[in-house]
Amino acid sequence: MKKKVNVVTMGCSKNLVDSELFLNQLQHNGYDVVHDSNDTDARIVAVNTCGFILDAKEESVEAIMNFVDAKNKGMVDKIFVFGCLSARYRDELVAEIPEVDGFYGKFEVKKMITDLKANYYMSLSNERYLTTPSHYAFLKISEGCDRTCSYCAIPRMTGKHISKPMEDIIEEATLLAKKGVKELLIIAQDLSFYGMDRYKKNMLDELLNKLADIPGIEWIKLHYAYPAGFPHKILPVMRERKNIARYLDIALQHSSNRMLKIMRRNITREKTIELLNRIRKEVPGIHIRTTMLVGHPGETEEDFEDLKSFVREMRFERLGVFPYSFEEDTYAGENYKDDVPQEVKEARAAELMEIQQEIAAGITAEKVGTEMKVLIDRKDEDFYVGRTEFDSPEVDGEVYIDSQGKELEVGTFCQVEITHTNDYDLYGITK
Template sequence: MKSRTLRKDKVNIITLGCSKNMVDSEVLSGQLLANDISVVHESAKKDHNIVIVNTCGFIDKAKEESVNTILEQVELKRRGRLDKVYVTGCLSERYRNNLEAEIPEVDAYFGTMELPLILKRFEANYQAELIGERLLSTPSHYAYLKISEGCNRTCSFCAIPLMRGQHTSKTIEQLVAEAEGLVKRGVKEVMLIAQELTYYGLDIYKRRELPRLLHALADVKGLEWIRLHYAYPSKFPLEILDAVRERDNICNYLDMPLQHASNNMLKAMRRQITREEMTELIYNIREKVPGICLRTTLIAGFPGETEDDVEELKGFLEEHRFDRVGIFSYSHEEGTGAYSLVDNIPQEVKESRCQEIMEVQQEISLEKNQEKVGKVFKVIVDKKEAGRYLGRTEFDSVEVDNEVVINTPKPLPIGDFVQVKITKAFDYDLEGDVIA
């Protein structure tokens, strides 16, 4: 495609939202590169003439950030700094008509599954044979591996099925080939992501096949850590835990969003599970994989939530002592099952409840970290900042979990594994010394 500047096009992709969006941007980048189109991720050099904004439409704050980013790029176009602005992703999928009416300066809007149409704008062809050929936006030693798209669950607070459609699994062969390609490029850790991991395989194999996928990925030579994100608790296939226990390169780590602990809230959220069933599941998980790191995500301020519900949730955290917890304030999303309910809790109360709940978890996190002092852990070196090396144990995922400050008199190659003896513990981080 020819631009009015007569220079060769260079595309900058701006990614907002979750790791699943990041993978989509990486795949788009790989397709553009394969068509000999120059592309970068979130470039600060300002030497590009085209921008693609990959938006998030999950909750109010994410939508606001996406709209503001679009407006910033449109302003750059108005000032002659850009030739074209394209918008894709979840917000565009969900609100395309509104966006076209309100921000017509954007050259084109695309949905979440319209990669070939984006490429047509560049007179480029979609190349189906590019399995795993992505321009990684992460450091070269780790990457996200999306094993499926969409979700069949009907949680009343969630708009993801509206934006991503029904669950569609990739084949085991495709995912193994993608993992092998990533390893050849230096990747040592993959984080398995999906809207719902445990549903994997039901659509194409007619049974839950995450355990078989895990064993196949664990056989990939050079893949040292495999990490599980976003497992749904209802009808959780316990065979997953057998794979975690049996394979050394599957991290003792499970990210399982529970969202709440009050039966009233769980029912209203349509989570298809009770507090009692969650308690039994947590005990089973810890019995099958002693020492496993359990991460969960919670929602505060769902319509009808009472102070008693909040207290019950805090008690649940104190009882089960999760290693990692994230929390969101409820966002009233049109088109969801909960949209017919009255969003009757003020935003400041939602945020106050979030803080109150996280204060409970903060104390638990500090106590769990203090138990690690004096122990030695395998740590991957992620980066060097302000003269200090920062890394993670197998119990920590990227960005959302603890970091380890690594003390060493010698240079450490980024992406290497080192043995670190923990000397200090903080609320959410650790510090330690490299040992020979």
Template sequence: MKSSFPGIKTANIITLGCSKNLVDSEVMMRQLKAAGIETLHDSNSPADVVIINTCGFINDAKEESVDTILQWAGERKRDKIRKLYVMGCLSQRYKEDLVREMPEVDGFFGVNDLNAILSALNAPLRNELLDERVITTPAHYAYLKISEGCDRKCSFCAIPQIRGKNISKPVDQLVSEARFLAGSGVKELILIAQDLTYYGIDLNGKRQLAGLLEVLSGVDGIDWIRLHYAFPAGFPLRVLDIMRDNPKICRYLDIPLQHISNRILKSMKRGLDGQGTRNLIRTIRQRVPGIAIRSSFIVGYPGETNEEFNELKRFISENEFERLGVFTYSHEENTPAFRLKDDVRPAVKARRAEQIMLLQQDISAKRNAALIGNEIKVIVDRKENGYWSGRSEFDSPEVDNEVVIDDPDGKLYPGLIASVKITGADLYDLKAIAI
């Protein structure tokens, strides 16, 4: 099929930010492909149109998005590309400012403006293809976005004002997407949302994540299902039983806790105090033996004292999270926390973040050393320098540990779920030999 936009033959999609943005880009690429436009992703190759899918969540992400727009605006000004469009969170949040300051950009679009972007290219929206995507990840894993938006009121977060209220995708649509992905060679589904555990409340008033997992695990070809971004308050405990009993559900949970101080959690409007958080982590570990918990924390929240920070460090030391990330507090306009004084100095925020990661480094090294001599299952991702890199069920791509595998018999290939024996360990990654 020829492109319906005269002279436009190629489009380069630049994706910034989170995996939810990546899914949006992949859906758009499928639509453009159907319109006869060849699509590239994060490419430096020449293209007629560049579409930048931006992030506008915290300061660092906003700066990266602005820098990327300016880079491509220079290309547009020099007529190296014919059209430049900007979409996503930054564009949704700051459209008026961007239009005024970046006249080289041909159009700014929000997070839900797929039809408008396609219209700008004279490409019709094909509803029958909305369950299909151009997969930009390695072919054996893909993200499955089960809902859009968020109903939470966390004081530090701008996502609800950017993405709107929670809208859950119907189960049958998600099953259709999962079948398409499985038919494309995907073995591992990574479920994502602003809040996985809220899934279904807007559909029938009940949390439906557990039932969704049961249905998705019945899709032929899908071997692993991984859960990202579970909110702690109101966590549906039945999910834990399914994770324990269903071999397709990875014993892995990404559950951002953000802090442990009662005062800070209350100010953050997290809906769960410190003791409730401790109880939840204890329950998760009891009901799913051997689970890997990934969490993330914010340091430098307004008014965070040394005592509160030390309480957070003790909490992390006591619970020894398998995977952990830390963010320095970002003072975001139009959030409830913006009314507070951002009184923790940047240098103190950075120092506290470094202390948390040094603490986690020791925890990770100890846990890895304990695995030497064990046999585990890994999904094989890629080959580099003569060795394969893979991940256990306890590791998500891009953010978690890897297993570097020696394959003397040449049996491994991308997407294979294989048994390996751990032969060595460093701070974060493991070394293994294929069995």
């Protein structure tokens, strides 16, 4: 009887890619593998943890403890823990959760595979066991981060920025396309820095051109660019290559010059506006996704008013808001007092999202009467559900499609006439 492993992934899509690479290695060693399964007879569990902010850390610990409880009841034989939380707090976790059979850092998957009495195959290092629907996949192009943002502990967990060799990225993307992947979601902690370490110059534009040449790839979307040092050379590539979506995820975090300096973002409000205007001018119709951080130490009502004004002025198509979370081993944690009360943080986050909700409603309403290309993700009871080129899975809105009695195939594209909208989602009929 084959051994079965249940790999559970917490946190971001970058972790998901790590889990998929791990799952593929196990499968080629003869293991049965399942992902994020709550209903499995797997006797071995591997939890890929997140250590980014308090909520994510607590969620990871809760998942581990649930499996410890299952082990104590005789339902699980072995528990392995890897990823960011394990890298950041290994000594504490070893002391506090002795029931776990092994803790591994983010870059110790080879050792974990060896401890599972399996072989690590270098020839499979760019192959993945897809856990997403087969028509889209995340593609990680680098590890780590060289930035020094005050609130962020990620460089402590992942180390310096390391660009993945371009030939490996192209090989991985080509293999995904051969599996039927049509949409590549390009991810990194900092897309803006790709190539600087390995090639001594920014190579993101060249990488995008090569990815756009891969047969079968119809959409490429960019996630997690950094505004300071933004690679402007990618803008004509985005404009001219038809399969690079007019979509950009660029985390701005704040607008107040005072807060940008405190947060060590290395950019000003004026330079940010200049950048956004240039992006929109060079890539007409682009939809920009960003995130804002409220309640950072030192943020005053005046700073928050500046941020509200900025959001109203810039009219972001997509926006998320996070209240500041105190993190040890960060510049803010070591040098600033967490002086904004939690209730104020949460109230500011809610107020900013109310502003964004009104903006988003206006932007979606403008799409009524237009015809849009939609990638079908799934079929619900009464609708097919998909996304436009302006929407990434899980974080953005969706399109609810009345197929008018026609059978549509999940993972294919169709043309949809938008008939009505709500704040974030679109509704339409097939053409």
